[in-house]
Amino acid sequence: MQTSTTKFVYVSSENHKPASPTTEISDEKLKQALKTLATQALKEKTPSMKDLENTLDSVMSNTFSKNQFNSEQETTAYGNSESVTKHLQKLGYLKDDKKWLTKKAFFEIGQKMLGDIIKTINEGNSGFHETKNMGSSDVMLDTTRKFEVGDDIRHLNVPVTILNLIQRKKNKNEPIQFPLEIKLDDFEKFETKEEVKVAVVYCIDLSSTMKYSLSSGEGTRIEAAKKALWALFVLNKKFFPNDSVYIVGFGSLAAQINPSDIPYLKTYDANDNFLHYTNYQAALRLALKILKKDGSQNKRIVMITDGQPSACFVDNESQKNSILANKPYSHFYRPDEPTLSKIKNERDLRLDIIDESVYLCYRYRQVDPVVEAKTLQEAKQCRKEGIEIDTIMVSEESELLSYVQSLEKHLKGRAYYINPEKIDRVLVSDFISNRKKILHSRNS
DSSP, X not given: OOOOOTTOOOOOGGGOOOOOOOOSOOHHHHHHHHHHHHHHHTSSSOOOHHHHHHHHHHHHHHHSOGGGSOXXXXXXXXXXXXXXXXXXXXXXXXOSSXXXXXXXXXXXXXXXXXXXXXXXXXXXXXXXXXXXSEESSSEEEEEEEEOOTTSOGGGBOHHHHHHHHHHHHXXXXXXXXXXXXOOGGGOXXXXXXXXXXXXXXXXXXXXXXXXXXOTTSSSBHHHHHHHHHHHHHHHHHHHOTTSEEEEEEESSSEEEEOGGGGGGOOOOOGGGTTTTSOOHHHHHHHHHHHHHTOOOSEEEEEEEESSOOOEEEEOSHHHHHHHHHXXXXXXXXXOOHHHHHXXXXXXXXXXXXXXXEEEEOOBTTBOOHHHHHHHHHHXXXXXXXXXXXXXXXXXXXXXXXXXXXXXXXXXTOEEEEOOGGGHHHHHXXXXXXXXOOOOOOTTO
């Protein structure tokens, strides 16, 4: 075959000019830029694109001083006079929007967070606890075993089954005739392992106290919780795509959160009407509604909070009057349309509204009896549906620990007190270790 030369370009080596300096951002600078984006996205008040640009310029100039690079590298690090944000937009990391992280940036930053967490967990190669025992499922292995009545015919190993028939005939000196008469003992099937689907709803407290600073001074409780959920969602998508992770944010009322909006979650305060109270019942009720629609075998709710419940729903006027009879100055709340519209526009949250009032009762280091009873009632309803409930406390108050331990004792769940700065390691390792269960083959 004659070779075509039309697709080749010949260049004289002595006349070849060096390529123009690259305008691609260096790996080191990109790494620093993404780290800065993560820090800024997690802040309680998300910076505007202009503020973000100023922060990036400041961080990059301080981190990479001119004595580290020659002038040519400095001017072409992210393209002539082009701003960092503009170049990151071209690379697909930023978009000109209130929520400026793109999907690409969300997953790359989350992957970096996850990698850092895995290193600190230090589980090594034994990390993901893969099930090694045999069970009945759709994940086929290379090994086989005898077919049993009730096994899925789709897992039948036809070649081995035929060979079993031939071997049986040979052992009995019987001729092999067509059509083949296959007996039950000839059937062989591929072994399977159980790949259990898990659905988890993480209910994150958005009450006003979650904006308190960490003891180290680096960030706040809400920022630590958001970072943990961000890494956890990336873990889920990367290693366990068949599992489901849902996010619910709650104050006096609850709302389901789009996982990609985790970095932008903000706490409520007095400017948000009466939404800054802590309503466990609202979180549990919405989580139950979500999990009822999910087909996973294992379902779980994890509460992340720093305070005792201070609100609950009032089902009817009779309950309301009963509370007023004991406490005439009790306060009840139902959000108005302007508040709902404000929350939708500013936070892109659609609150889970039901035709009930919210009873608000904050008692310092105590839980109101009505709030306590309503919270336990809702939690027990979740347990009736086979849903496990665990509670993680990011607070130093011993009274909170005592209350939550009492709640989990009724539910046979687990209560943790966790340093907020270690919440990411706890959530990731707990998700990994609890997502699979072991099943044995019936004939093992």
